[in-house]
Amino acid sequence: MSSRIRSLSGNPGRRYQLLFLLALLLVPVAAMSAQTSQQLEVVASSSSTGALVRELGGEQVRLSILAPPDRDLHQLQARPGMMRALRRADLVTSLGADLEIGWLPVAIRQSANPAILPGRPGYFEAAAHVTLQDAHGIADRALGDVHPLGNPHINMDPERMATVATALAARLAQLDPANGKLYAERARDFSARVAARMKTWREGVDPELTAVLYHRDAKYLLDLLDVPLLGLLEPVPGVPPSGTHIRALNERLEGQHGIILYTPYQPDNPPRALARASGWRTVKLPLEPPLDADGDAYLAHMDRWVDALSGPEE
Amino acid sequence: MATTCLVLVLTLVMASVAAGAESDIESLRAELDALRAEYEARLSELEGRLDAAEQKVAAAQATAPTTTTEPDTAAITAVAAATTSSSSDTVTSGNAFNPQISLILDGNYYHDGLGGSGSSLIGEAFQPSQPAHEHEGHEHSALANGFNLREAELAFSATVDPYFDAGAYFAFTGDDVEIEEAWFQTRALPHGLKLKGGRFFSDFGYINRQHPHQWDFVDQNLPYLNLLGDHGLQDNGLQLTWLPELPVYTLVGAELLQGDQERFGSFVVDDEHRDELGLSDRKDGPRLISTFIKLGPDLGYDHAMQIGASYAHNRQHQEEALAAEGDANLWGLDFIYKYDNPAPWGQRDLTLQAEYLWTRKDLLVRSGDDAGADVDLTTDGYYLQGVYGLAPRWQMGLRYDVLGATNQIRGATRLDFDQSDRWTVVLTWVPSEFSLFRFQYASSDILVEPGEREQFDAFWLQFLLSLGTHGQHRF
Numbered sequence: 095m096s097s098r099i100r101s102l103s104g105n106p107g108r109r110y111q112l113l114f115l116l117a118l119l120l121v122p123v124a125a126m127s128a129q130t131s132q133q134l135e136v137v138a139s140s141s142s143t144g145a146l147v148r149e150l151g152g153e154q155v156r157l158s159i160l161a162p163p164d165r166d167l168h169q170l171q172a173r174p175g176m177m178r179a180l181r182r183a184d185l186v187t188s189l190g191a192d193l194e195i196g197w198l199p200v201a202i203r204q205s206a207n208p209a210i211l212p213g214r215p216g217y218f219e220a221a222a223h224v225t226l227q228d229a230h231g232i233a234d235r236a237l238g239d240v241h242p243l244g245n246p247h248i249n250m251d252p253e254r255m256a257t258v259a260t261a262l263a264a265r266l267a268q269l270d271p272a273n274g275k276l277y278a279e280r281a282r283d284f285s286a287r288v289a290a291r292m293k294t295w296r297e298g299v300d301p302e303l304t305a306v307l308y309h310r311d312a313k314y315l316l317d318l319l320d321v322p323l324l325g326l327l328e329p330v331p332g333v334p335p336s337g338t339h340i341r342a343l344n345e346r347l348e349g350q351h352g353i354i355l356y357t358p359y360q361p362d363n364p365p366r367a368l369a370r371a372s373g374w375r376t377v378k379l380p381l382e383p384p385l386d387a388d389g390d391a392y393l394a395h396m397d398r399w400v401d402a403l404s405g406p407e408e
Numbered sequence: 409m410a411t412t413c414l415v416l417v418l419t420l421v422m423a424s425v426a427a428g429a430e431s432d433i434e435s436l437r438a439e440l441d442a443l444r445a446e447y448e449a450r451l452s453e454l455e456g457r458l459d460a461a462e463q464k465v466a467a468a469q470a471t472a473p474t475t476t477t478e479p480d481t482a483a484i485t486a487v488a489a490a491t492t493s494s495s496s497d498t499v500t501s502g503n504a505f506n507p508q509i510s511l512i513l514d515g516n517y518y519h520d521g522l523g524g525s526g527s528s529l530i531g532e533a534f535q536p537s538q539p540a541h542e543h544e545g546h547e548h549s550a551l552a553n554g555f556n557l558r559e560a561e562l563a564f565s566a567t568v569d570p571y572f573d574a575g576a577y578f579a580f581t582g583d584d585v586e587i588e589e590a591w592f593q594t595r596a597l598p599h600g601l602k603l604k605g606g607r608f609f610s611d612f613g614y615i616n617r618q619h620p621h622q623w624d625f626v627d628q629n630l631p632y633l634n635l636l637g638d639h640g641l642q643d644n645g646l647q648l649t650w651l652p653e654l655p656v657y658t659l660v661g662a663e664l665l666q667g668d669q670e671r672f673g674s675f676v677v678d679d680e681h682r683d684e685l686g687l688s689d690r691k692d693g694p695r696l697i698s699t700f701i702k703l704g705p706d707l708g709y710d711h712a713m714q715i716g717a718s719y720a721h722n723r724q725h726q727e728e729a730l731a732a733e734g735d736a737n738l739w740g741l742d743f744i745y746k747y748d749n750p751a752p753w754g755q756r757d758l759t760l761q762a763e764y765l766w767t768r769k770d771l772l773v774r775s776g777d778d779a780g781a782d783v784d785l786t787t788d789g790y791y792l793q794g795v796y797g798l799a800p801r802w803q804m805g806l807r808y809d810v811l812g813a814t815n816q817i818r819g820a821t822r823l824d825f826d827q828s829d830r831w832t833v834v835l836t837w838v839p840s841e842f843s844l845f846r847f848q849y850a851s852s853d854i855l856v857e858p859g860e861r862e863q864f865d866a867f868w869l870q871f872l873l874s875l876g877t878h879g880q881h882r883f
Contacts, residue, residue, distance in 0.1 A: 162709040164750040168841075171746070171881040173712040174657035174704025181600060182653045196841075196881040203573065206651045208596040235842060332840055334753075334800065361752050361800060 134270050137179050137210075139188035139198055140167055141382045142249035142392065143220055146259050147187055149389030150266060150280045154273050160201070163382035166359040167193050168332070172201035180205035183216065184269055187262065190219030191226055191246035215268050221246055223261035224254040227313060241331075250381060251314035252396050253292065256285040259389075284389045291393055295319060298404040304352035305403070306343065306368065308360040311381055312399065321403055324350060327364045335364045344371040353402060357381050377402040507566030510876035512621045515557040520866035524553035526852065529862060531633045533811045533828035534855040535787040537769055538729050539637070539671050557582065561619060565877075571596055574606075577619065588619065588642065600651035610641035611649070611661055612698050612718040613763055614742035622882075624759065624795045625834050626848045626868045630809040631765045631789025634828075635738070637670035641720065644668075645694055657704035657714075667695030672736050672767065673722030685731040686774035688724075696722045704883075709748070714883065716742040725769050732783055734771035740764065746883070753800035754838070764790040766814070773820060781820035788814045795836075805834040812855070826861075828854045841879065846870040 134155045138144035144159040151157065158179045161170055167189070180186060180201055188194050202210055202217075210216035226244025248254045263281035267274030299319045307313065308327040316323050325343045327335045335343075347368075354376040356365045365376045379402060383395035520526035528550045551558070558581070565575035573595055577588040591606030609617040615632060627633075632640055645665035652658055667673045673696055676682040682689075698720035707713055718740040725736040742763040749756035766788040773781045791809035798804050808831055815825040832850040839845070848868040856862050 162750075165709070165748070166752065169753075169881075171712075171748070171883050173746075173883050174659075174702070174714050175706040175712060177651065177659075178654070178657035178704070178706065181651055192878070195878050200880045200882055203595075204651075206597070206600040206602050206649070208598070211595060359750050359752050 134184045134266065135182055136185045136187065137183040139186070139194050140249070141385050141387055142255070143187040143189060143218075143258075143262075144385070145383050145387040145389060145392035146255065146262055146284075148387070149284050149392070150259060150263050150277050152276075152280065154270060154276070155266070159385055160198075161382075162385060163380045164358050168196060169359075170194070170197045172197040172204065176201040177205045180210060181207050183207060183210050185216050185218060185265065186210045187218045187220065189221060189246055189249055191221035191243045191248075192241045193221075193246035215265065218262060218265050220255075220258040220262075221248055224248055224251075224257050227317070228310070245310055245313055247311040247381065248314060250312050250399075251318055252288045252393065253318060254314065255392070256288040259284045287389065287393065291396075292318075295396075295400045298400055300404055302351055303403055304347075304350050306347065306352065306354045306374070308356035308365060311357065312355055315396070315399055316403075319400065319403060324352060327354075327356070327360075327368065334361065337367075340364060340368050340371070344368060347372045347374065353377060355379065355399075355402065507564040508877040510563045510874060510879070512559075512561040512563070512619075513557075513871070513873045513875070514559050514561065514621050515555070516551070516626065516868050516870040517555055518551040518866070518868050519553050521864040522862065524551060526862075526864045526866050527551040527627075529854055529856065529864075530627070530630065530830065530852055531638065532854075532856070533630060533634050534825060534857055535634060535812055535815055536785040536817045536823070536825065537671070537727060537767075537787060539674050558620070561588070561621065563877075567595070568592065588639070600653065602649045602651075604647040604649070605645070607642070607644045608647065609639075610643065610663055610665065610698055610720075611647065611700055612641045612663075612720055612738075613700075613740040613765070614714070614716060614744055614761065615763065616640045621872050621874075624761070624793065624803075624805055624836075625807055625832055626846055626870045627850075629763075629789075629791035629793075629807065630811040630828060630830060631763070631791060634671070634811045635765050635767050635787065635789060636672055639670070641665075641669070641672065641698065643696060645696070656706065657702075659700075659702045659704075661700050663696075663698040664694045665696040665698065666693040667722050667724065668693075669696065669722065672696075672720065672738055673725050674727075675724065676726050676728050681728075682726075684775075685728065686779070687726050687731065687733050691724045695724050696720060712746045712748070712883065714742075714744045716740075718742070725771070727769070727771060727785070730771065730773060730783060731775045731779075732771035732773045734769060736767060736769045738765065738767045740766075744883075749797070751797075751800070754797040754803060755800045757797040757803075759795045760792075761794070762790065762792045764788065771819075778820045783817060783819040783821070786814055786816050786818065787812050795834075801838045803834075803836040803838070805832075805836065807832040807834075823858075825858055826855050828852075830854075842874045844870075844872040846872075 134151065136147050136151060136155045136157050138147055138157060138159045140161045141159050141163050144157055147155060147157050160176050160179065161167055176197075186202065188198055199212075202212075208214070221244070226246070226248070229244030230242065248258070259281045263277040266277040296319060299321060304322045304324045305316055306325050306327065307316075307323060309331060310326060313323060325346055327340070327343070329335060329339045352374050354365045354369055354374050356376065356378055358378055358380055362378075368374070369376045379399055383392045387395060518524070518527065522529065560580040562578045562580065563575065565573070568574050571594060572592045574592040576590040579586045579588050587607060589606075589608045591604055591608040593604040594602055597603060609619075611617050615623070615629070616636070620628070628638075628640075643665035645663055647661060647663040649659055649661035652660075668675075675690060676685065676687055698718065700716060700718035702714055702716040704712070704714040720738040722736040724733070726733040740763060743761070745760040747758040767786070769785040771783045771785065773779055773783060789809070789811040790813070791807060793805060793807035795803050795805040808829070810827055810829045812825060812827040815827060817823040830850055830852040832848060834846055834848040837845045846868065848870065850866045852866065853861060853863045
């Protein structure tokens with residue numbers, strides 16, 4: 095009997111062998127998948143920088159996007175699929191300025207890919223290439239989940255995104271010098287299209303219009319089009335509005351004509367309650383373009399926002 | 409700027425050309441065309457130089473992010489001013505404070521039907537393997553009826569240098585400070601490898617590496633609490649993980665640990681007593697190895713899943729009551745599924761989590777009547793839990809956990825014991841990213857001794873506050 099038990103307790107050795115064999119089996123598979131193609135492997139945190147990558151990179155990049163457009167980029171979790179995508183990335187692009195703080199740094203760290211660590215050429219943060227609104231504010235969490243680095247929602251500003259595109263083209267050129275000229279050309283082309291679009295956008299906006307947002311996320315767009323922001327549904331970032339807050343907000347809106355803008359992941363009830371009280375209309379639009387968006391689709395996505403701001407005529 | 413200058417020059421040229429109105433219109437037009445072509449060529453050349461300058465700037469920033477751009481051409485600085493607002497390429501505050509500091513306050517109001525002893529009883533459910541009471545440190549699970557501060561956890565983490573990340577986690581309880589973790593981990597190893605060293609929570613299973621404030625319930629489940637103790641598999645050692653480039657997320661890891669464990673590799677500390685029992689001295693470490701594999705198939709944006717298998721082996725384990733020693737083996741299977749609904753604040757999100765642990769200690773009796781006989785102590789356990797987002801910021805959770813579905817002694821004697829089990833419901837309110845409140849009720853049916861059961865109810869009201877650095881949303 096004791097020999098039976100001895101042999102059982104000898105089992106672990108065999109188990110290690112098994113694990114070792116398993117590991118050996120994985121090696122050729124890994125080597126196969128490690129064979130790099132000509133394309134740059136780019137991972138975008140969301141579809142807005144994704145759209146820029148697609149616009150500039152074209153055939154020269156292979157793109158995957160970590161967060162779909164209907165998610166709140168503050169709230170995601172670092173999932174295994176993200177680590178898998180980041181593991182083989184040559185470049186990761188994000189909006190930055192702490193917007194993805196909860197999950198992207200963790201996912202990058204866990205992906206065991208030194209090429210995309212912050213500070214390396216493989217790490218691109220859009221917010222680092224433009225000036226941010228509300229930067230260096232009070233870092234007091236009594237004021238909610240604030241971003242002392244500034245408002246990170248620059249994807250709602252096509253002009254800033256054009257600046258980002260120029261910086262991104264330079265970064266792509268650094269990683270893939272052979273196609274550097276091409277990336278720069280495409281960035282210039284995109285900037286020109288944004289500039290052209292700006293004119294029609296400015297003309298389209300109802301000059302009397304004012305706006306209320308749920309979160310400070312579309313502030314850049316309102317500023318760009320000179321639409322005054324009269325208030326926020328959230329009393330402070332990341333905290334839901336109370337009835338009193340909505341009533342107080344409504345008093346401020348009296349006599350004004352405007353629109354209440356919010357996004358699909360924000361709750362419907364507070365905007366609707368304010369709409370009932372004020373008689374304003376609500377419009378729910380995503381902050382991010384569709385997953386398959388390129389530069390034009392990004393501009394088409396901004397068109398939808400501008401349409402909402404251009405008055406009620408059908 | 410360059411463009412405006414050129415336009416200005418162009419208009420001047422055109423003006424002067426127009427001034428000389430004597431010449432033939434045709435030749436003027438030809439001259440103008442030539443001029444335009446020339447300027448266009450110049451413009452595109454200038455643009456090309458601008459691009460080159462931009463790339464230079466980017467390269468300069470990448471290689472030397474702290475140094476200012478070289479003042480070799482005015483174009484570079486102009487472009488730098490136009491395209492970047494800061495001298496660094498990152499504005500994420502992850503790098504703003506070094507180290508990042510966070511403090512977690514974890515307190516509760518607790519009441520059970522056993523005058524408060526229920527909280528430690530759930531960690532002492534009967535199994536043939538009995539802990540040697542070596543560790544006198546703080547116990548997460550021991551609560552009094554009434555108000556308790558379970559712990560204040562102070563955490564530091566930072567990127568040390570280009571090669572290492574490090575973290576240290578201290579748990580402050582009433583009269584005790586304990587180093588929960590203090591480790592470094594490599595940043596720059598190639599081929600998806602990472603090496604971790606120091607004191608850390610093992611990546612065995614799924615819940616093992618979570619700190620108490622990361623659990624979905626106030627307390628730990630029965631199998632982990634009873635088979636691995638209050639701290640789970642927490643030890644000093646080394647960990648190597650490998651994340652190969654595969655179409656499916658696959659993480660393989662192995663750990664070499666000292667093996668000082670409360671339950672899984674326990675040791676009779678008192679020298680005289682140990683000699684009396686005929687048990688051997690402490691073997692040199694490392695005595696514990698653990699290996700694990702985790703697979704995370706891609707299920708799109710709404711669903712995520714991870715399955716894992718783990719194995720650990722401790723080459724020294726002593727049982728005081730049996731005067732026996734040998735080695736200990738532990739197998740684990742874990743499964744986690746998460747559904748992420750786009751609705752705000754966790755509404756309609758679902759998490760399903762299950763783990764199965766199975767341990768066997770293969771021992772040899774050293775003294776007493778059975779000296780020389782073999783004994784195998786086998787105990788397993790599992791938990792199943794689900795958490796659902798009832799409303800924005802409100803979650804409801806249900807857990808069923810069992811210790812000892814198999815609970816037996818084989819070898820010299822042959823004995824089977826009953827299982828202990830428990831049902832738990834929890835209601836969690838998350839006012840913001842940084843605060844959380846829980847109401848939890850558990851109905852436990854614990855086997856205290858063979859043939860003696862304790863059935864009791866327990867209530868918790870827990871608060872968890874997070875001060876400092878933004879938490880990490882780990883899977």
